Amino acid sequence: xxxxxxxPAVKRLLIGAALVLxxxxxxxxxxxxxxxAFSQGMAVFWSNVSNYFTLHAIGLTLGVAxxxxxxxxxxxxxxxWLVTRFSFPGRRILQTLIDIPxxxxxxxxxxxYLLLYGRNGWIGSWLDGHDIQLMFAWPGILxxxxxxxxxxxxxxxxxxxxxxxxxxxxxxxTLGAKGWITFWRVTLPNIRWALLYxxxxxxxxxxxxxxxxxxxxxxxxGQTNTLPLHLEQLYQDYNAVGAFACAALLALIxxxxxxxxxxxxxxxxxxxALL
Amino acid sequence: MxxxxxxxxxxxxxxxxxxxxxxxxxxGELVGLLGPSGSGKTTLLRIIAGLENADRSPxxxxxxFGDRDVSNVHVRDRRIGFVFQHYALFRHMSVYDNVAFGLxxxxxxxxxxxxxxxxxxFRLLEMVQLEHLAKRYPAQLSGGQQQRVSLARALAVxxxxxxxxxxxxxxxxxxxxxxxxxxxxxxxxLNFTSVFVTHDQEEALELSDRVVVMSNGRIEQIDAxxxxxxxxxxxxxxxxxGDVNHLEGNVNNGVLTCGxxxxxxxxxxxxxELLLRPHEVRLAEQPSDxxxxxxxxxxxxxxxAEVRVELEANWLxxxxxxxVRHADFERLExxxxxxxxxxxxxxxxxKDEALAAEQTRVA
Numbered sequence: 001x002x003x004x005x006x007x008p009a010v011k012r013l014l015i016g017a018a019l020v021l022x023x024x025x026x027x028x029x030x031x032x033x034x035x036x037a038f039s040q041g042m043a044v045f046w047s048n049v050s051n052y053f054t055l056h057a058i059g060l061t062l063g064v065a066x067x068x069x070x071x072x073x074x075x076x077x078x079x080x081w082l083v084t085r086f087s088f089p090g091r092r093i094l095q096t097l098i099d100i101p102x103x104x105x106x107x108x109x110x111x112x113y114l115l116l117y118g119r120n121g122w123i124g125s126w127l128d129g130h131d132i133q134l135m136f137a138w139p140g141i142l143x144x145x146x147x148x149x150x151x152x153x154x155x156x157x158x159x160x161x162x163x164x165x166x167x168x169x170x171x172x173x174t175l176g177a178k179g180w181i182t183f184w185r186v187t188l189p190n191i192r193w194a195l196l197y198x199x200x201x202x203x204x205x206x207x208x209x210x211x212x213x214x215x216x217x218x219x220x221x222g223q224t225n226t227l228p229l230h231l232e233q234l235y236q237d238y239n240a241v242g243a244f245a246c247a248a249l250l251a252l253i254x255x256x257x258x259x260x261x262x263x264x265x266x267x268x269x270x271x272x273a274l275l
Numbered sequence: 276m277x278x279x280x281x282x283x284x285x286x287x288x289x290x291x292x293x294x295x296x297x298x299x300x301x302x303g304e305l306v307g308l309l310g311p312s313g314s315g316k317t318t319l320l321r322i323i324a325g326l327e328n329a330d331r332s333p334x335x336x337x338x339x340f341g342d343r344d345v346s347n348v349h350v351r352d353r354r355i356g357f358v359f360q361h362y363a364l365f366r367h368m369s370v371y372d373n374v375a376f377g378l379x380x381x382x383x384x385x386x387x388x389x390x391x392x393x394x395x396x397f398r399l400l401e402m403v404q405l406e407h408l409a410k411r412y413p414a415q416l417s418g419g420q421q422q423r424v425s426l427a428r429a430l431a432v433x434x435x436x437x438x439x440x441x442x443x444x445x446x447x448x449x450x451x452x453x454x455x456x457x458x459x460x461x462x463x464x465l466n467f468t469s470v471f472v473t474h475d476q477e478e479a480l481e482l483s484d485r486v487v488v489m490s491n492g493r494i495e496q497i498d499a500x501x502x503x504x505x506x507x508x509x510x511x512x513x514x515x516x517g518d519v520n521h522l523e524g525n526v527n528n529g530v531l532t533c534g535x536x537x538x539x540x541x542x543x544x545x546x547x548e549l550l551l552r553p554h555e556v557r558l559a560e561q562p563s564d565x566x567x568x569x570x571x572x573x574x575x576x577x578x579x580a581e582v583r584v585e586l587e588a589n590w591l592x593x594x595x596x597x598x599v600r601h602a603d604f605e606r607l608e609x610x611x612x613x614x615x616x617x618x619x620x621x622x623x624x625x626k627d628e629a630l631a632a633e634q635t636r637v638a
Contacts, residue, residue, distance in 0.1 A: 167363035170326055173350045174357040175377035175432055185380070189367040 033251050036244035048245040053221045057230035058249065060138065064226065065206040068145045072202045073195070075146075076153025081187075083154075084161040085169075095158070098151050109147050110215025113140065136218035141226060144212035149205045153198035160194045193268050197261065204257045208250060276341045276435040276468050277302045283329045283336035285318055285492075292318045293329075293492045295336070300470060302341075305462050307479035308472045310489035311515070316472045317440055319489070323470060324357050324438050325350030340435055356429030358439040362421045364413040370424050371409040374399055377432035399427040402461075419450040426458075430465075439471035443478065455482055476516050480504065488512050510625035513550060520556060520595040522549040522568075522622070534590030538619070539565035549622040556597035557618040558584070558607060568617040570595065572609055577601070584609065586617065 038045050048054060083095055101109065117124040117134045127134060134140045168190065172182040188195075210228040217224040219233065231246035278300040285293040293315040300306050308316040321327040322338070325348065329336045338346045345353050364373050378392045387395065400406040403423035413421055422442065429437060442458070443451040459482055462469055473479050479486045480500040488495045488503065488511075496508045507513040524533030526547050531538045540547070562569070573594065574585035581598040595617065599609070607615070 167359055167361065168365055170350075171357070171359060171363040171365070171428075172376070172380075174324060174326070174355060175380065175428070176351045177376070177380040178351065181380050185376075186365055 030251060033244055033247045036240065037248035039244075040241050044241055045245050045248075048239075048242040049249065051242075053225065054227075054230060054242075054246060056222050057225045057227045057246070060141070060225065061207055061227040064138065064142050064145050065203055067142055068149055068206040069199055069202055071146050072150050072153050073199065075150055076157060076198060077191075077195070079154045080157035080161050083158055085166055098154050101148050101151050106144075106148055106209065106211030107215060110144050110212035113144050113147070113212075113216055117143070135216050136220070136224060138224065140216040141213050141224065144216050145206050145209055148209055148212050149202045152201040152205065153195065156194045156198035156201070157191055160191060164190055193264060196264055200257055200261050200264070204254060207253050277339075278323060278436060278468060278470070279337075279339040280319075280323070281337040281339075282334065283319070283322055283338065285315070285322060285327065285329055291492055293322070296494055298487065298494065298497070300468060302468055303466045304484045305459075305469045305471075305482060307483035307486045308470065308489060309474070309476060309479040309486050309515075311474060313491070314489040315492035316474075316487075316489045318492075320438055320440055320470060320472045323436075324355050325353045326357070354432070354435045356432065356434035356437045358422070358425050358429050358437070358442050360441040360444055362413070362418075362425040364421055364424055364428070366413050368412075369409065370400070370405060370411050370413070370416070371396055373413070373424055374427045374431050376428065381432075395431065396427075399431055403427045417450075418446050419454060422446065422454060426461075434467070437467050437469040439469065441472055441474070444473070444475075451478075458482065480516070488515060490515070507623075510550070513623060513625065518553050518596050520551040520553065520597075521593060522551065522619075523547070523592070534588075536568045536588065536590045537566075538568060542624075547624065547626075549619070549624050551595075551619050551622050553583070553596045553598045554581075555620045555622065556586075556595060557620055558586075558597060558599060558603070558609075558615045559618060560607065560615060562616045563618075566616070566618050568619075570615055570617050572611055572613045572615060575609060575611060577604070582609070586615075 079094075079098065083091060114135055115121050117127070117140065119125065119128045119133075119135070121135075124135065134143065168186050169182055172186045177185070208228060209226075210232070213226055214229055214232075217226065217229060219225050219229045221230070221233070225233070227246055227250060231243050231250070234246060235243035278298075280296055280298040282295045282297060283293065284291075284295040296319065298319075308319060310316045318327060322329050325345070329338075329346075335346065337344060340353070365376065368376070374396045375392055378387060378395065381387075386392075397406055397409070400409055403426060405420060405423055405427070408416065408420065413424070416424065426442075443454055446454065455478060471482070480503070483500060485497060485499055486503050487497045490511050496503060496512045498506075503512065504516055507516060513519065522531070522533065522538070524531045524536075524538075524547060526540060526542050526544050528544070529539055529541060531540050531542070531547055531549070540549075558570075568588075570586040570588045570591075572584055573587045576583040581600060582604040584597045584599055584604075586595040586597060597617070599607075607613075609615075
């Protein structure tokens, strides 16, 4: 007697297909990036990376990511709290609205921001009158990055908080705990792993975002060029090694993110096994 | 601390969950809220706790703990202990930290010193016989142990009243028995006022000083367990408190007939429904002139102090249940398929629901 779906031929075929596809589409490109980046030796790679414009792009990218994370964190927790702990008219619509950044093409998002906050835009023209420039400057990059990444934390938290319910918070209240104490000592510890996971995803997306940023940044070298935009410019200028050096940096960040995520998952599963 | 509810009502949206309710719970009393699901008993308990707000219109009700009006007091300031149905222990905290929680969140000037907290937590853990598990996490405990932790946690802050929502609902029968007895003892030792919710009649009757029977958001009757059982105010209470056999028929000149069955009764002419508890049914081999209720034995369960016998007949819409002493069971040599005659020892009738009049006749 064999279990359903346990035919050895099918099994081998599926495993083989999975391996071949992952190698072709995932592993090989990753190897190629590093191979290209180091194709003319360490020195050339290093001179490309330590170039002022590249360093500036790295700084801007990381700076935007660093600002994006706390904003998305606060937004995500507040939204998840609202949606899972209260019932009010429009709750379901709100839950759908959260997904808009996932559904809309980032380029469209960038264009909308340009339309609203650009010098001739509805809000932008007023801001321009007060000497505030958002588009083609880092605040604009931050705004679209937040737009694109804001669902991650909320999306991680909502199902978890729904499943956990509010009984523990009610219990804390019956024991005399105030709202903030309850949040810090009861709610937060229960959602911390999902929260970290959401942060990791947010960071990955914030660092790699291209489409929306390319519309609103203006891509001025040394001023508003993020790492992905810089990479693209280098490639357009036929500086393949430079482009791949940037790509390698981005890939490195991605790999670090994945490692962090894997270690979190490992810890979480170990915790569960302990309990 | 006594609890007094005045005119407490609750709607969820447009659905009425609780009709305006008045209830007085005396100091030191253990009161059970008993009813089927959807009867509003948990809603009432959560309103007492302050976890749910009673309706403010047409007129706001009042909740008094002793002389203190707590109607507008937040749950955290009501000084209650609440035990949740599924315990609601803090899953990331050890047993010790769970019990200590209420003490550690007190404002600085009221909070006991860490040494005192430690001493009090261990005293409570000792009381619930769990001091050896202080370092464990809730997920590492059995249901009964979790429930005891939950009780210790609620008692740690020395509440004025203890509220328990289906405290033993999720436990198996044996553990439930033990915990019930234990709670009863604890209650008489510590002498706090407690209210608990249950859908289990046996639990309510065994534990409570008084039982509040609820259905459809309404209080049907408030009485001590024996009064409740022996003189239920209406048909709902009667049926909810135990198994019931129905005898429906027409009365004509003092004889109730139902198919080929008949029974002499002292009732006016018209349609009647008589109700009998299983222990009020006697079984015999012969009918009498005044009572002719032929039945067939369809199932026998000889477990326990009495034998439970299921009876069917073509004049019965639903099978009857009778409890017979083992001696009678042996004397009648009862077996499945046997033809016997039922005699009501006594019966009950709830003719006029509006008057909530109850009659019991000994046949």
